[in-house]
Amino acid sequence: MEINLEQITLESLPSLSKTGSTRSILRLDKVHPIVSGNKWFKLRYYIAEALEGKKSTIASFGGAFSNHIVALAYACKALKLESVGFIRGEEAGSITLQDAAKAGMQLHYISRNDFNDKIYLKNLYHQPDWYWINEGGYGKIGAKGASTIFNTVDLNSFTHIVCAVGTGTMMAGLIDAANCHQQIIGISVLKNNFSIEAEVKYLLKKKDQPITIFYDYHFGGYAKHTPLLLNFMNELYLSEALPTDIVYTGKLMFAVNDLITKKYFGDDANILVIHSGGLQGNRSLADGKLVF
Numbered sequence: 001m002e003i004n005l006e007q008i009t010l011e012s013l014p015s016l017s018k019t020g021s022t023r024s025i026l027r028l029d030k031v032h033p034i035v036s037g038n039k040w041f042k043l044r045y046y047i048a049e050a051l052e053g054k055k056s057t058i059a060s061f062g063g064a065f066s067n068h069i070v071a072l073a074y075a076c077k078a079l080k081l082e083s084v085g086f087i088r089g090e091e092a093g094s095i096t097l098q099d100a101a102k103a104g105m106q107l108h109y110i111s112r113n114d115f116n117d118k119i120y121l122k123n124l125y126h127q128p129d130w131y132w133i134n135e136g137g138y139g140k141i142g143a144k145g146a147s148t149i150f151n152t153v154d155l156n157s158f159t160h161i162v163c164a165v166g167t168g169t170m171m172a173g174l175i176d177a178a179n180c181h182q183q184i185i186g187i188s189v190l191k192n193n194f195s196i197e198a199e200v201k202y203l204l205k206k207k208d209q210p211i212t213i214f215y216d217y218h219f220g221g222y223a224k225h226t227p228l229l230l231n232f233m234n235e236l237y238l239s240e241a242l243p244t245d246i247v248y249t250g251k252l253m254f255a256v257n258d259l260i261t262k263k264y265f266g267d268d269a270n271i272l273v274i275h276s277g278g279l280q281g282n283r284s285l286a287d288g289k290l291v292f
């Protein structure tokens with residue numbers, strides 16, 4: 001695995017230009033095709049802690065299409081650590097999980113009921129030399145890793161930084177790393193998950209920061225998508241050569257475009273969108289739905 005932070009680029013988004021504001025995108029998706037985007041940043045300090053503690057194995061939780069699970073599998077393989085994934089439901093056989101297994105991850109399929117009781121699962125499976133990471137990489141160590149997204153490229157000139165929100169770990173890291181003239185805006189990809197604000201706040205070092213999350217761009221819920229979304233993603237690719245994914249970044253870009261159209265941002269705004277990766281997830285779509 002070559003995690004290549006040098007590949008990260010800052011690109012402009014001319015086709016979204018309907019107002020005087022300027023827009024750019026940080027292409028974290030370019031670091032690796034599978035360990036893409038924010039996942040490497042979120043994992044880095046967990047992995048460092050596991051290595052320091054001389055653990056043999058990292059275990060975590062996720063669904064059948066989890067970017068976190070497959071990223072963890074690849075990262076562990078590269079570092080010669082064992083990995084174990086506890087997978088919700090009985091949905092074996094997704095391409096994501098096949099990839100994780102190919103990278104050497106041991107997979108356990110867990111009923112939805114048991115999956116919700118992480119303490120029970122940890123007690124049942126725990127080994128002394130295992131290191132556990134929360135579902136989706138949620139946690140303060142993950143947020144600390146996400147803060148280092150700010151070290152890749154100079155982001156100082158941006159007034160607004162917009163990112164997709166799953167567990168909110170990346171958003172928390174960005175809020176902690178941002179300068180005081182910058183507003184971090186989250187686009188939730190889950191339906192009605194209003195508890196996320198408290199979950200983001202819990203991770204923050206800067207507890208008094210306002211948290212701005214939009215909840216209207218989930219397209220039916222986590223990993224749900226509509227022809228409107230797929231159309232938007234195809235048009236974006238045709239006009240900007242920008243690939244996005246159906247779970248996170250397609251919805252993020254749709255939201256940014258919509259907020260620009262609705263004049264949420266002022267004319268002098270300098271907007272940065274974080275392309276947090278996730279493109280591997282598009283492989284769960286039927287052929288021909290996307291032009292890329």
Ligand SMILES: *Cc1c(COP(=O)(O)O)cnc(C)c1O
Nearest residue numbers: 166167168169170248276277278
């Ligand atoms: C996991 C993921 C996110 C969400 O990150 P959180 O820290 O869980 O909020 C956003 N975009 C992509 C592509 C992801 O894979």
